[in-house]
Amino acid sequence: MALVTNVCEYEELAKHKLPKMVYDFYATGAEDQWTLRENSEAFSRILFQPRVLVDVSCINMSTSVLGYNISMPIMIAPTALHKLAHPEGEVATARAAAAAETIMTLSSWSSCSIEEVNLAGPGVRFFQLSIYKDRNLVQQLIQRAEKAGYKAIVLTVDAPWLGRREADVKNRFTLPQNVMLKIFEGLDQGKIDKTNGSGLAAYVASQIDRSFSWKDIKWLQTVTSLPVLVKGIITAQDTRIAIEYGAAGIIMSNHGGRQLDYLPATISCLEVVCHM
Numbered sequence: 001m002a003l004v005t006n007v008c009e010y011e012e013l014a015k016h017k018l019p020k021m022v023y024d025f026y027a028t029g030a031e032d033q034w035t036l037r038e039n040s041e042a043f044s045r046i047l048f049q050p051r052v053l054v055d056v057s058c059i060n061m062s063t064s065v066l067g068y069n070i071s072m073p074i075m076i077a078p079t080a081l082h083k084l085a086h087p088e089g090e091v092a093t094a095r096a097a098a099a100a101e102t103i104m105t106l107s108s109w110s111s112c113s114i115e116e117v118n119l120a121g122p123g124v125r126f127f128q129l130s131i132y133k134d135r136n137l138v139q140q141l142i143q144r145a146e147k148a149g150y151k152a153i154v155l156t157v158d159a160p161w162l163g164r165r166e167a168d169v170k171n172r173f174t175l176p177q178n179v180m181l182k183i184f185e186g187l188d189q190g191k192i193d194k195t196n197g198s199g200l201a202a203y204v205a206s207q208i209d210r211s212f213s214w215k216d217i218k219w220l221q222t223v224t225s226l227p228v229l230v231k232g233i234i235t236a237q238d239t240r241i242a243i244e245y246g247a248a249g250i251i252m253s254n255h256g257g258r259q260l261d262y263l264p265a266t267i268s269c270l271e272v273v274c275h276m
């Protein structure tokens with residue numbers, strides 16, 4: 001492999017290596033992909049104001065999240081289906097997170113099971129939860145995560161429907177034979193059927209509870225003692241409500257431009273939320 005000197009080069013390499021359906025699933029956003037582009041353009045408009053002649057012989061970027069120390073203010077967001085890109089899937093990601101001394105959040109739509117990921121070795125992990133219509137199933141997932149030692153529930157709140165990802169529709173996205181939503185193995189919810197559009201969008205439409213709302217956060221707190229982080233908020237109003245409902249924290253996010261298009265870049269909403 002050519003020597004990678006800039007993280008953006010991975011995208012180009014992936015484009016050549018991965019099947020088109022997989023690359024498009026990882027790389028594209030919803031509808032016109034305006035938010036997807038704006039997410040990086042907004043970062044590129046933020047410039048440094050460098051200060052000089054300060055002692056930089058010892059640099060420490062460590063911080064803590066929910067009381068857990070991490071080596072840098074960067075964590076691994078929940079992302080679905082790592083085995084589409086590598087046979088070791090989320091197990092390898094968990095090993096990398098532990099080596100970098102940071103926290104990984106495992107997606108509900110992981111291609112390795114909660115328990116397999118634990119075999120990757122020590123490391124602080126959170127579990128991302130999507131709310132299924134079947135609340136018993138949701139409760140089972142939470143219990144498995146608790147038993148396996150996951151430290152927090154990351155509740156995704158910006159995906160009651162899957163965003164209209166046009167590339168997935170065109171590619172008729174579905175899973176190859178060797179990959180499944182492994183956490184649901186044996187629960188009858190691990191397969192994505194072939195459809196005339198995005199198989200994942202059809203799966204979400206049939207399984208995910210679109211009626212879930214703020215009051216249900218209270219229900220969630222009755223079935224877990226883990227802290228609940230609400231992921232997918234970008235406004236001060238929703239941040240205030242999340243705190244009122246007892247969230248341990250929020251994860252500001254527009255889902256990488258994969259859900260509702262024409263939302264502002266998350267980074268451009270940060271200041272308002274922090275200063276509310």
Ligand SMILES: Cc1cc2nc3c(=O)[nH]c(=O)nc-3n(C[C@H](O)[C@H](O)[C@H](O)COP(=O)(O)O)c2cc1C
Binds near residue numbers: 025
């Ligand atoms: C390929 C891919 C799969 C993703 N899968 C999930 C998922 O299963 N659950 C979830 O809550 N977010 C998922 N996301 C969204 C990410 O967690 C994250 O929100 C996004 O990459 C943007 O980063 P940001 O939220 O830090 O801005 C996925 C993103 C990508 C690119």
